[in-house]
Amino acid sequence: MFRVDPRSGVPIYLQVIEQVKRAIALGTLAPGEQLPTVKSLALGLTVNPNTIARAYRDLEREHVIETSPGRGSFVPAGNAQTDSRRAAHDAAEKELADALRAARSFGLDRRTVTALIERALDHWFPHDEQERA
């Protein structure tokens, strides 16, 4: 279910955190569903167990997952809809931030970037979604 790139400069635990959030946002991990144990995910990805444990601890602190001793880690069943919307929101926010960082590093100014965003919005959100909301 998850994939990490250990060679990347991005810490592995951050990659795991992002993938879990993405899986929840996409619904691949459903509310109430159990996550793999630290050991099985470590062996599955061939990654140090402490690295996985660190990712799970951070996810717990952010209330993205819940862990109960002896039972393992779960996607909270609670307010499922809000949770998966929030996960989707977080994942999208991160991707947008990465894209904007790239735009800044290309030396584009704010006005140019705003125009680019407008154009992308017209493409992907052709109908004014605000009216429906």
Next chain:
Amino acid sequence: MTALSIKHLTKRYGSFTAVDDLSVDVEPASVCGLLGPNGSGKSTTFKCLLGLARATSGSVTIEGAPLQPGTFDYLAYVPEKSALYEWMTVEQHLEMARRAYRKYDAARARELLATFKLPPKKLVRRLSKGQHTALALVLAFAIRPRVLVLDEPASGLDPIFQRTVLDLIIDAAAGGAGVLFSSHQIGQVERAADRIAVLREGKLVLAGDIDTLKGDEKIVIAAFDALVPEMPELAHDPNVRRIERGGRIVRLYTDGESERIAGRVAALQPRSLDVVDLTLEDIFLGAVGEDGAAPPIGVES
């Protein structure tokens, strides 16, 4: 209790200092990758650890106690060149280990033998280099050690069995073992280890948690329209390791707070600005003073 503790270890051969005041701790359920160029003191460190060489000064403790015969009930060591008997078969080695080690687990040994596809009846003399390594690993893991010391544990193995070795290390750590292993392949360390210790000419030049190092060590790269302006405050910033300037381009190597430093550079109004992640290989090469070519501007690693 710390699984393995090296304190101020120094080893001199005549006037040559092979290991110079080295201190490294390996905690239980943790894997420390020992990295360093050839001749940086890794194997000498292992020899001193295992009592195969006498330290000039400093100390080594395993689970809080100095090395003693009983230590080898729960400590396993795989040397770089395996110490096997050429005239004995694979299964004779297992039998010898069964008699020698109180904690020897015969079922586990058979399982490992099958994993590495080792022929039990074959003479060690007829084994390939990879099979030598595999047999040494089978013997080491068959005692279900709490402390593991592995010198280049995947040398001579094909990529599939290299992965098997990493899985064994990960499995041992998940079960609570403390592992110290050396490797020339940073990719292996990057997967199996959570910490690294980097040696250069016998000295510890870098140690820490791999993900924390990756998170902290970045290069802030800025290109200006004209010559790079002076940045005296950044030169003395505690998180700026060094600054490389060349014409219109400046690179700042940071060991933390890269976003804050990027913000300071942005205030100088560069034409472009980027924060590039460093890979463990970059960090390693930087620590041993063998920086490769700096990444081109704007390229995400």
